[in-house]
Amino acid sequence: MKRSILEPNYMLFEDAPVATAIFDADNMKLQMVNQPMLDLWDRPASINGLALLDFLPELADQEYPKLLEGVVLSGEAHKDRGALVWLERNNKKESVFMDYSYTPINLGNRITGVLVMATDVCERELNRLIIQQSQRDLRALVMSAPVPMCIYRNAEFKIEAVNNFMLDLWQGTRKMNLSILNHVFHNGVPYTFTEGGITYNFTPLWSGVKTISGVCVIAAKQ
Numbered sequence: 338m339k340r341s342i343l344e345p346n347y348m349l350f351e352d353a354p355v356a357t358a359i360f361d362a363d364n365m366k367l368q369m370v371n372q373p374m375l376d377l378w379d380r381p382a383s384i385n386g387l388a389l390l391d392f393l394p395e396l397a398d399q400e401y402p403k404l405l406e407g408v409v410l411s412g413e414a415h416k417d418r419g420a421l422v423w424l425e426r427n428n429k430k431e432s433v434f435m436d437y438s439y440t441p442i443n444l445g446n447r448i449t450g451v452l453v454m455a456t457d458v459c460e461r462e463l464n465r466l467i468i469q470q471s472q473r474d475l476r477a478l479v480m481s482a483p484v485p486m487c488i489y490r491n492a493e494f495k496i497e498a499v500n501n502f503m504l505d506l507w508q509g510t511r512k513m514n515l516s517i518l519n520h521v522f523h524n525g526v527p528y529t530f531t532e533g534g535i536t537y538n539f540t541p542l543w544s545g546v547k548t549i550s551g552v553c554v555i556a557a558k559q
Contacts, residue, residue: 353371353373354373355454355456356371356373356374356377356454356455356456356457357369357370357371357373357374357453357454358370358371358374358452359442359450359451359452359453360389360405360450360451361450362409362441362442362448362449362450362451364388365388365389365390365402365405365406366386366387366388366389367384367385367386367387367388367389367392368385368386368450369385370382370384370385374453374455377433377435377455377457378392378424378426379424379425379426379427380392380393389402389405390402393424393425394425395423395424395425395430396422399422399423401422404439405439405451405453408439408440408441408451409441409448409451412441412443412448414438414439414440414441415438415439416436416437416438416439417435417436417437418436418458419434419436419458419461419462419465420434420435420436420437421433421434422434422435426483431483432481432482432483433457433459433483434457434458434459434461434462434463435455435456435457435458436455436456436458437453437454437455437456438452438453438454438455439451439452440452440453440454459482459483459484459557460484460538460555460557463478463482463484463486463555464527464538464540464555466478467540467542467553475488475498475542475553476488476497476498479498479499479500479553480498480500481500482500482502482555483502484502484555484556484557485500485502485503485505485506485555485556485557486499486500486502486503486553486554486555486556487499487500487503487553487554488542488551488552488553488554489513489518489551489552489553489554490550490551491550491551492522494513494515494518494522494552497551502556503554503556506535506556514537517530517539518539518552521539521540521541522541522549522551522552523549525541525543525549526541527539527540527541534558535556535557535558536556536557536558537554537555537556538554538555538556538557539552539553539554540552540553540554540555
């Protein structure tokens with residue numbers, strides 16, 4: 338599929354606020370990609386023209402390459418919410434939750450490519466998992482989370498678990514907003530605020546139907 342075919346919409350594609358890419362249906366080579374997708378993958382613009390597994394080899398043992406091929410073979414779109422994807426980012430393997438869609442591109446009654454759109458939804462999915470996880474599993478979740486995250490326990494707000502992303506955000510100084518922590522802990526309601534370009538989500542942790550045992554904090558840069 339030639340870029341010239343899509344030229345009229347190329348600037349619209351580049352300026353799209355959602356991560357977007359187009360793969361050739363014949364060889365799964367990347368034909369077009371915008372900056373949000375490059376940022377999501379943590380890859381340079383020079384990957385354009387390469388086959389999927391040439392620049393994302395970590396996907397080889399995951400389901401996504403086969404799902405892309407399935408869209409080409411069936412001609413039917415595929416989408417998923419909160420899908421877990423393992424990516425090599427920041428020189429290490431990270432778990433990333435995404436909402437994504439694979440949509441076939443038809444030109445002249447022939448599928449020539451696949452439009453890929455994706456959104457990082459780590460913050461949303463981690464908040465959902467917080468509610469579901471036991472105390473033991475929650476600590477493991479915090480330490481492996483791909484975003485800044487920590488847990489405060491009991492009314493004294495002692496730190497039970499904190500990952501390196503949150504430590505880097507704190508830059509050696511433990512930041513704790515006591516008024517918000519008290520509000521979330523004693524009222525049992527989530528709270529979100531943005532400060533210095535960073536959004537903080539405070540979620541109460543329940544150990545029973547009426548008992549709050551702590552507060553989980555997730556940070557996300559805007």
